[in-house]
Amino acid sequence: MIRLLTHLVAKDLRRKARAPLGLLIVLSFPVLFAGMIALAFGRGGDAIPKVRMLVANEDEGALGGVLASAFTARQAARVFETRTVGAGTGLDLMEHGKASALLLVPKGFTEDLLDGRPVSLRLVRNPSEGILPEIAEQTVGTLVDVLEGSRRVLDAPLAGLRPLLTSGDRSPSDDEIVAISLLVKRALERSGGLVFPPTITLESELLGNLPSTGEDSKEKGAGTPTIFLLILPGVAVYAIFLVGDQAMRDVMTERTLGTMRRQLAGPVTVGAYVVGKAATTAVLCLLALLVLTVVGALALRQPVSVTAFLAVSLALVVAITGTSALIYGVARTERQASTLSSIVYLAMAFVGGSFFRLEGLPAALRAIAPFTPFYWATQGYREVLEDGAGLRGVIPHVAVLVAIGVVLLTVGGSALHRAARRGAAA
Amino acid sequence: MIEAHGLVKSFGSLRAVDGVSFQVRTGELYGLLGPNGAGKTTTMSMLAGLLDPDEGRILFDGIDLAARPLAVKQQLGIVPQEPALYEMLSASENLRFWGGLYGLSGRDLASAVDRALQLVGLSDRAREPVRAFSGGMKRRLNLALGLVHGPRAVLMDEPTVGIDPQARLNILESVKNVTATGTTVIYTTHYLEEAEELCDRIAIMDHGRILAEGTLEELIRRVGGREMVTVRGGFAPEALRPVVAALPGVTVTAEDPGRVVLTIEGSGRGAVDVLARVLGAGLEIDGVSVQPPSLNMLFLTLTGRELRD
Numbered sequence: 111m112i113r114l115l116t117h118l119v120a121k122d123l124r125r126k127a128r129a130p131l132g133l134l135i136v137l138s139f140p141v142l143f144a145g146m147i148a149l150a151f152g153r154g155g156d157a158i159p160k161v162r163m164l165v166a167n168e169d170e171g172a173l174g175g176v177l178a179s180a181f182t183a184r185q186a187a188r189v190f191e192t193r194t195v196g197a198g199t200g201l202d203l204m205e206h207g208k209a210s211a212l213l214l215v216p217k218g219f220t221e222d223l224l225d226g227r228p229v230s231l232r233l234v235r236n237p238s239e240g241i242l243p244e245i246a247e248q249t250v251g252t253l254v255d256v257l258e259g260s261r262r263v264l265d266a267p268l269a270g271l272r273p274l275l276t277s278g279d280r281s282p283s284d285d286e287i288v289a290i291s292l293l294v295k296r297a298l299e300r301s302g303g304l305v306f307p308p309t310i311t312l313e314s315e316l317l318g319n320l321p322s323t324g325e326d327s328k329e330k331g332a333g334t335p336t337i338f339l340l341i342l343p344g345v346a347v348y349a350i351f352l353v354g355d356q357a358m359r360d361v362m363t364e365r366t367l368g369t370m371r372r373q374l375a376g377p378v379t380v381g382a383y384v385v386g387k388a389a390t391t392a393v394l395c396l397l398a399l400l401v402l403t404v405v406g407a408l409a410l411r412q413p414v415s416v417t418a419f420l421a422v423s424l425a426l427v428v429a430i431t432g433t434s435a436l437i438y439g440v441a442r443t444e445r446q447a448s449t450l451s452s453i454v455y456l457a458m459a460f461v462g463g464s465f466f467r468l469e470g471l472p473a474a475l476r477a478i479a480p481f482t483p484f485y486w487a488t489q490g491y492r493e494v495l496e497d498g499a500g501l502r503g504v505i506p507h508v509a510v511l512v513a514i515g516v517v518l519l520t521v522g523g524s525a526l527h528r529a530a531r532r533g534a535a536a
Numbered sequence: 537m538i539e540a541h542g543l544v545k546s547f548g549s550l551r552a553v554d555g556v557s558f559q560v561r562t563g564e565l566y567g568l569l570g571p572n573g574a575g576k577t578t579t580m581s582m583l584a585g586l587l588d589p590d591e592g593r594i595l596f597d598g599i600d601l602a603a604r605p606l607a608v609k610q611q612l613g614i615v616p617q618e619p620a621l622y623e624m625l626s627a628s629e630n631l632r633f634w635g636g637l638y639g640l641s642g643r644d645l646a647s648a649v650d651r652a653l654q655l656v657g658l659s660d661r662a663r664e665p666v667r668a669f670s671g672g673m674k675r676r677l678n679l680a681l682g683l684v685h686g687p688r689a690v691l692m693d694e695p696t697v698g699i700d701p702q703a704r705l706n707i708l709e710s711v712k713n714v715t716a717t718g719t720t721v722i723y724t725t726h727y728l729e730e731a732e733e734l735c736d737r738i739a740i741m742d743h744g745r746i747l748a749e750g751t752l753e754e755l756i757r758r759v760g761g762r763e764m765v766t767v768r769g770g771f772a773p774e775a776l777r778p779v780v781a782a783l784p785g786v787t788v789t790a791e792d793p794g795r796v797v798l799t800i801e802g803s804g805r806g807a808v809d810v811l812a813r814v815l816g817a818g819l820e821i822d823g824v825s826v827q828p829p830s831l832n833m834l835f836l837t838l839t840g841r842e843l844r845d
Contacts, residue, residue, distance in 0.1 A: 114637070121622070121633045128624035128665070368620030372681075375584040375614040376637055377606050534586045 111382065118378075118386035119393055122360060126394065136352045137398055140345035141405050161242045163190045164204070164212040166197040171220020173257065177231075178215065180253055189245065201234070210239040211246035223261055342410075343491035344464035346402045347484055348455065351430055353398040355451045357391040358434035361526065362444035365533040374534040384526045388431050388519070395427045415500040422490035422504050425511035429483040432518030439525025458482040463489070486510045537562040537597055537720050538583070538689060544591035545578050552578040553589075554744035560689075560722055560737075565715045567735030568724040569831065575744035576724040577617065580693045583722065584614055596689070610638065613687035613719075617694045619678035623667040627658055627677050630666060631684045638685035652680040656710050672703025679710055689720040696730065708734065728831050740835055747838045752831070759829045759837055764789070765798045765807045767814060769821040779817045780810055789836055794822075799837065 126133060165178040181192040195203065200212040214232040222229040233250055235243030364370035373383060403419075406412075437454065441447030459465055461475050462484025468476055479485040490507030493499035538560040545553040553575045560566040568576045581587040583594055585605045594601040596608040622630055631649040640648055653659045656676035661669070666677065675695060682690055692711065696704045711734060715721055725731055731738050732752055739749040748755055767776065773791035780786050785801030800806035807826045814821060827833060836842050 117633070117636050121625075124629065125622055125624050367622070368616055368618050369622060371586060372614055372616060372620040372634075373637065375586050375609065375612075375616075376634070377610050377639075378637065379606070535581070 114378065114382055115386050115389055118383070119390045122357075122386075122390040123393065125360075126357075132356055133353060133394070133398070136349050136356065137401055139352075140342060140349040140402060141409075143341065143345045160191040161189055161211065161245050162209040162239075163192045163246055164195050164200040164209045165192060165215070166195050166200040166212060167215040168197060168217040169215045169219035170217070173220040173223055174215040177213075177219075177253055177257070181213075181249075186249070190249075204234050204236060207236060207238060209236060210242040211235045213246070213250055223257065226261075342402075342406055343495060344459070344484075344488040346406070347426065347487045347491065348459040348464050349402070350395055350398055350426065351433070351455050351459070351484070354391050354395050354427075354430035354434045355437070355455065357394040358387060358431075358438045359444065359447065360390070361387050361438050361530070362441075362447055366444065370530065371534050374530070380527055380530045380534070383530055384435075384523055387526070388435055388523065391431045391434055392427050395430050396423070399423050399427070410495075412495060414494050414498065418494045418499055418501045418504045419491075421501055421508045422487065422494060422511070425490075425508040425515065426483070426487045428515030428519070429487065429511045430515075432515040432520075432522055433483060435522030435526050436518045437522070439522045439527075439529050442529075458484045461485075462487075480510075483511055483514045486514070537564075538566075538722065539595040540579070540583065540592065541595070542592035543579060543582055543589045543594070545575075545582060545587060545589055552744050553582070555592075556741070556744070556746055557592075558739055558746065558749060560720060562688075562720055563715070563718045564736045565711075565721045565723060565734055567731040567738040568722065568741055569726070569728070569731040569735075569738050569835075570724075570741035571726050574726075574741040576726075576741055577693055578744075579741075580691050580722070580724055583691055584612065585609055611688045613682035613685065613690035615679050615682035615690060615692040615695050617697055619674040621666050621674060621677060621681070624665060626663050626665055627653065627669070627680075628662040630677065631680060634681045635684040640685055648684050648686060652684040655683060655713055656680040657706065670703075672699050672706065675699050675703060675707055676710065679707060683714060683719075687719065689722070690714065692721060692723045694724050694726070696725070696727065728835075732831060738831070740831070740838065742835075742839050748834060755831060755834055756829045759834045761802055762829060762833065762837075763800045763806055764827040764830075764833045764836070765800055765810055766825045766827070767796050767798065767810070767821060768794060768823045768825075769819060770794065771819045771821075775817075776814065776819060779813050779819065783809055783813060786810060790841060797836065797842075799833070 163181050165181060167174045167178045169175070178192075178194060180186060181190045186192075193209075195212075197214055200209075200214070203209050204212050212234040214234070216230065216232070219229055219231075231250065231254065233247055235247065237243070361370070364373075370383065374380060378386075403423075433454075434451070437451045438447050441450055461471075461478050462482035463471065463479055464484045468479060468485075468489075471479075486507045490504045490511070493503050493507065497503070540556055540558050543553050543556040544551070556575070556579055558566070568579060570576050578587065582589050583601075585601055585608065588602070596611065599608055601608045622633070625633070628649055631652055632645060635645045635648050635652075649662075650659070653662050656679055658673065658676055658680065661673065666674065669677065679692070679695055682692070695711070696707050699707070708730065711721065711723070715734075723730075723734060735752070737749065737751050738755060739746045740755070741747065748758065750758075771794075773788075773793070773796050776796050777788055777791075780788070780798060783806075785806065787799050788796060789799045790797040798810060800810065807824070811824055832842060
């Protein structure tokens with residue numbers, strides 16, 4: 111049996127080797143796609159460029175300082191490289207293209223805000239910096255919303271705080287702090303239902319369940335991810351699914367050629383034929399993974415856990431083989447199968463976060479994501495590549511992928527068996 | 537060697553094969569002759585183990601195909617109607633794959649491949665990819681693939697359909713070479729000349745049944761002592777019928793506008809008498825042909841239509 115399977119797989123690989131264009135196109139897709147996205151950031155495969163943020167704070171109150179210091183907070187520091195400058199220097203630096211964006215906080219910002227007078231912040235963006243100024247704009251917009259909301263909710267406590275906010279010279283007494291704290295507490299209790307509606311809490315929990323956001327500090331290393339690295343895993347997973355699809359499509363091709371019928375008239379059982387095609391699909395996917403791994407390793411030079419990477423890869427191959435077997439077992443014609451696989455793979459890649467970060471998808475789609483093998487494979491690779499996870503960190507991903515693969519392979523193999531019998535009798 | 541007993545196969549309401557039985561002896565070239573739709577290919581599919589018969593059974597050297605399909609298939613060679621080849625591979629690679637599938641390897645496989653290529657005259661094109669082959673060459677390679685593992689019996693399903701006369705001659709020559717090695721062959725065709733030229737015994741099939749079976753001589757003897765006269769011209773068939781009705785032993789076997797086929801019992805002056813009566817009746821005649829007893833005549837007698845219809 112093993113000899114027969116080896117013979118069948120070797121023949122299919124030889125045929126693919128004689129007409130490699132389709133596979134090469136599919137394999138080049140993730141590299142080109144990730145490369146183009148990386149180029150859009152202007153720095154190819156370098157680490158993600160930080161937003162070079164200039165803050166010119168002319169306000170003498172505390173709120174201007176809060177706004178300025180928000181860009182240097184621990185989390186923001188991963189994205190922003192912030193420098194405090196005078197307005198003139200800032201504009202000069204911007205004109206010379208030395209920064210992504212300049213935030214100008216006007217004089218009297220804190221007082222005007224506390225008095226309820228209209229205030230305006232000015233953000234100057236550098237158009238040559240791609241999407242980096244957009245990140246700055248979105249962040250400043252969020253900060254403005256937070257400040258505006260806080261001012262409305264905490265109106266009474268702020269009145270008590272005002273002397274402290276408008277002048278940084280005086281320290282509050284213990285009594286003042288207690289009184290203000292009580293005012294803040296009551297204000298928050300009154301508006302709690304509005305400011306923290308239950309839906310936000312629910313969404314927060316969902317994000318907390320995502321493996322990519324789970325805490326695993328012992329295993330997570332931490333190199334700075336690159337644009338290439340952010341894009342490549344998801345698109346590569348999609349490409350490997352396409353490779354699997356091409357390999358399994360051979361069931362239809364051989365039916366058309368008459369070679370399937372001829373093999374089944376020889377000493378090949380339908381079961382051996384189906385297993386042979388599944389084995390060819392798995393081998394081709396592994397070869398494709400190897401190619402992408404080599405390309406990725408050369409481009410990224412990122413140290414990763416080899417066992418974790420291998421585990422995710424092997425599990426992915428099982429899932430791909432199962433999925434493609436089901437599609438080609440169900441479809442009656444090559445065109446049907448081609449259309450079905452295009453729709454299914456594209457939809458699963460989109461929903462599973464292969465093309466976009468899950469965090470950027472609507473909550474409804476995020477809820478569906480874990481039902482797709484794309485999600486588990488993409489997240490698994492991201493765990494390994496971005497967060498430096500070891501084997502322990504990807505066990506859930508591997509387990510789910512294998513489970514999906516085994517179930518689909520069982521159902522799909524049976525469907526494929528029936529399809530092959532139909533083809534032999536036709 | 538190969539026995540088919542009461543084979544029946546239906547597709548929905550269509551009974552494609554309806555009680556077919558025959559026996560093929562070792563080393564014999566047995567022909568299944570019949571028009572398209574006669575049930576030849578369905579019969580071959582059942583013999584190849586690709587279709588399960590609804591009724592009946594197939595024995596290969598006493599082994600039941602349904603009970604031990606792999607044991608039987610291992611000793612069979614298949615030559616399908618349409619070439620089933622891997623076009624991206626060379627002729628030699630195709631042969632190596634199919635030979636290997638039947639368990640050949642190493643030197644045995646290499647010599648089997650050489651032998652098969654030689655048999656079909658493709659030795660000098662062995663390394664070329666099949667996609668570069670002409671239709672006739674593909675047919676020859678298709679034949680070689682069914683022979684590479686040295687089967688004891690080969691099923692050839694209309695291997696000459698749709699090819700030019702020269703390629704057809706090459707294929708027929710190769711088939712003769714195969715039978716010269718003592719290999720048993722079941723050969724389906726709808727070409728009378730092929731059946732007459734190649735087959736040791738012939739079964740005439742139509743509508744899923746075997747209508748007659750025997751050697752060429754035996755079959756022709758069934759229509760022996762008869763002549764088939766075809767009269768062509770610009771007359772209505774019904775105008776000719778009363779003219780010849782009075783002649784003894786003459787029956788109208790088939791008729792089309794402008795053509796009537798008559799069967800005349802006995803030989804000798806029958807055709808001359810027919811011609812004289814037709815001319816005497818003033819019918820406009822373009823031509824008259826007389827055929828000696830043949831398979832076509834037998835088929836016409838058995839079915840009321842010619843094999844070429």
